[in-house]
Amino acid sequence: MTLPLIVYRSLRQHALSTLITAGGIALAAGLLMTVWRVKVESQAAFTQTSAGFDAVLGARGSKLQLVLNAIFHLEASPGNVAAADAEAIRRHPLVKAAIPIAVGDNLRGFRLVGTVPELFTGVEYAPGRKYVIESGGRLFAADQREAVAGSFAAQQLGLRVGSVFRPFHGLNFDPKAEHAEEFTVTGILAPTNTPADRVIWLPLRGIQTMAGHDPKAATDVSAVLLQLRTPTAGFMLDMLYNKQGNRLTFAFPVGAIMAELFGKISWFDRVLELVAYLVALVAAGSVLASIYNSMSARQRDLAILRALGARRRTVFGAVLAEATVIGALGALAGLAAHFALYAGVASLIRAQTGVVLTPWAFHAVLVLCPLAMTALCALGGIVPAVKAYRTPVAETIAPVS
Amino acid sequence: MLAVRQLSKSFAGPDGTRVPVVAVAEFDLAAGEQLALRGESGSGKTTFLHLIAGILAADAGEVRLDGVEMTALGEPARDRLRAEKLGYIFQTFNLLQGFTVLENVLLGMSFGPRGADRAHARAVLERVGLGHRLGHFPRQLSTGQQQRVAVARALANRPRLVLADEPTGNLDARHAGEALALIREVCREQGAALLLVSHDEGVLGQFQLRRDFAELNQVLREARR
Numbered sequence: 001m002t003l004p005l006i007v008y009r010s011l012r013q014h015a016l017s018t019l020i021t022a023g024g025i026a027l028a029a030g031l032l033m034t035v036w037r038v039k040v041e042s043q044a045a046f047t048q049t050s051a052g053f054d055a056v057l058g059a060r061g062s063k064l065q066l067v068l069n070a071i072f073h074l075e076a077s078p079g080n081v082a083a084a085d086a087e088a089i090r091r092h093p094l095v096k097a098a099i100p101i102a103v104g105d106n107l108r109g110f111r112l113v114g115t116v117p118e119l120f121t122g123v124e125y126a127p128g129r130k131y132v133i134e135s136g137g138r139l140f141a142a143d144q145r146e147a148v149a150g151s152f153a154a155q156q157l158g159l160r161v162g163s164v165f166r167p168f169h170g171l172n173f174d175p176k177a178e179h180a181e182e183f184t185v186t187g188i189l190a191p192t193n194t195p196a197d198r199v200i201w202l203p204l205r206g207i208q209t210m211a212g213h214d215p216k217a218a219t220d221v222s223a224v225l226l227q228l229r230t231p232t233a234g235f236m237l238d239m240l241y242n243k244q245g246n247r248l249t250f251a252f253p254v255g256a257i258m259a260e261l262f263g264k265i266s267w268f269d270r271v272l273e274l275v276a277y278l279v280a281l282v283a284a285g286s287v288l289a290s291i292y293n294s295m296s297a298r299q300r301d302l303a304i305l306r307a308l309g310a311r312r313r314t315v316f317g318a319v320l321a322e323a324t325v326i327g328a329l330g331a332l333a334g335l336a337a338h339f340a341l342y343a344g345v346a347s348l349i350r351a352q353t354g355v356v357l358t359p360w361a362f363h364a365v366l367v368l369c370p371l372a373m374t375a376l377c378a379l380g381g382i383v384p385a386v387k388a389y390r391t392p393v394a395e396t397i398a399p400v401s
Numbered sequence: 402m403l404a405v406r407q408l409s410k411s412f413a414g415p416d417g418t419r420v421p422v423v424a425v426a427e428f429d430l431a432a433g434e435q436l437a438l439r440g441e442s443g444s445g446k447t448t449f450l451h452l453i454a455g456i457l458a459a460d461a462g463e464v465r466l467d468g469v470e471m472t473a474l475g476e477p478a479r480d481r482l483r484a485e486k487l488g489y490i491f492q493t494f495n496l497l498q499g500f501t502v503l504e505n506v507l508l509g510m511s512f513g514p515r516g517a518d519r520a521h522a523r524a525v526l527e528r529v530g531l532g533h534r535l536g537h538f539p540r541q542l543s544t545g546q547q548q549r550v551a552v553a554r555a556l557a558n559r560p561r562l563v564l565a566d567e568p569t570g571n572l573d574a575r576h577a578g579e580a581l582a583l584i585r586e587v588c589r590e591q592g593a594a595l596l597l598v599s600h601d602e603g604v605l606g607q608f609q610l611r612r613d614f615a616e617l618n619q620v621l622r623e624a625r626r
Contacts, residue, residue, distance in 0.1 A: 309484020
């Protein structure tokens with residue numbers, strides 16, 4: 001009872017500094033866990049997102065740009081693929097499925113992507129999962145000005161079955177660049193937690209033949225999404241298009257190209273990590289400073305305890321336990337801070353990319369970081385604990401008469 | 402019960418030389434005895450009590466408490482012995498301000514052999530008239546009440562010896578009389594010996610057994626010569 005009581009009362013007595021110190025630790029722990037999880041899980045999410053395709057064929061250019069444009073609907077298209085090339089790859093014996101897409105328009109910032117109905121009927125965007133149109137809706141007809149809206153885009157734009165809209169030219173929203181054609185929403189996609197949720201899907205012909213688009217490119221596509229028959233097919237097609245050819249780019253495998261991106265920006269992760277570690281160190285230092293500064297005020301209490309029979313190791317343990325408890329309280333609050341931060345970051349990433357990070361998923365860092373922060377704070381408590389250990393009892397409790 | 406032999410203590414002066422403060426050749430107190438030591442401020446009487454309590458380590462000499470030679474013990478054993486056999490009442494009470502009245506007494510008990518016995522702590526506090534103030538903090542009590550908490554804390558472990566250092570120094574005459582009567586009464590009830598130091602003749606006059614610390618302490622005797 002003695003040690004917990006001493007620690008509890010001391011924390012109560014110095015409630016403000018306890019709160020501020022624990023708050024600093026919470027912030028540090030929350031930041032550390034968030035940086036770590038966002039890094040690891042976003043990397044996993046991005047490298048595992050392939051929309052069900054093994055490769056992308058596009059205009060000659062950057063593979064990364066091609067993947068970002070065709071799979072993540074983020075970048076501009078590097079150029080067009082001629083209809084003959086799209087048809088050639090579709091008929092290639094190594095290709096199991098080829099889905100052409102065309103981009104270039106938006107609806108108030110949400111990308112319009114033209115494609116063929118087979119994307120929704122024949123492709124699993126994740127193992128065992130096909131696109132589903134929510135009840136009351138249906139897939140667009142390939143030869144009509146109709147649209148199917150991704151769940152997030154529909155929610156953000158207020159689109160429902162029967163909604164009519166006019167596309168805007170370009171990938172960035174410009175109110176003055178409105179097309180004359182009207183499209184009717186025939187269905188809303190059930191959430192897929194993929195970038196497809198942020199897209200409004202139109203029939204391929206709908207995009208290709210929109211007024212204002214170059215009539216000479218009316219049969220071109222922006223890219224062809226490919227499912228291959230065998231893993232080795234990718235290497236053969238890579239040889240064919242990238243090494244022997246010079247007009248098109250074959251991006252394969254999709255995950256590896258995204259991993260390359262994360263490899264290129266890994267320095268940024270390291271900077272974030274370093275900042276988080278520094279914050280953690282500062283927080284541990286603040287535990288040391290906070291308890292050390294309060295030592296002069298509480299030295300008398302410690303001396304009284306010693307005069308009552310408390311051993312040196314008891315007062316040492318009390319101060320160390322106090323630092324540990326402050327660390328543990330901060331680490332626990334850090335978990336709460338982390339979940340709040342992570343939910344915010346996840347929602348931002350989802351809004352910007354459609355990639356979903358799950359805030360409640362377990363990750364080892366959620367255990368290791370609070371433990372490490374608590375241990376670090378306990379370590380910070382050693383200096384004031386030594387001061388407590390050395391408290392001169394007679395000098396402190398009363399002046400010599 | 403308490404035997405002091407050739408006990409001496411000096412402190413380092415500003416120039417580094419040792420300044421002797423206490424040199425007591427012989428001092429005894431029997432079990433249950435109540436003795437008052439008269440001493441002026443700066444006479445070294447608090448240091449003498451600290452040496453008996455084992456709060457300070459002596460330069461030389463011997464303090465034997467209840468048959469145990471305290472000065473031969475290591476610090477942890479001295480701490481244990483102090484918690485077990487000694488009660489200390491300070492002039493400034495030295496209550497722990499962040500703890501309630503009951504917790505102050507419980508903490509005093511918790512380092513002793515019987516541990517924190519809540520029922521006993523309550524009983525002792527009721528005995529000193531504070532049964533209705535258990536949850537109060539020291540700052541919420543009058544000076545006289547704080548003194549009573551200090552008395553309860555010193556006696557809660559059923560000590561063999563109670564050391565009281567100017568225990569009424571912070572009280573007015575009426576409360577001082579009451580506090581002194583309470584300390585002596587409770588010590589008597591528990592069979593604890595009482596060694597009280599004071600410079601207040603009113604307090605000293607209450608004791609049949611009195612000694613002058615100036616006579617006991619050779620340092621003072623030599624200084625007078």
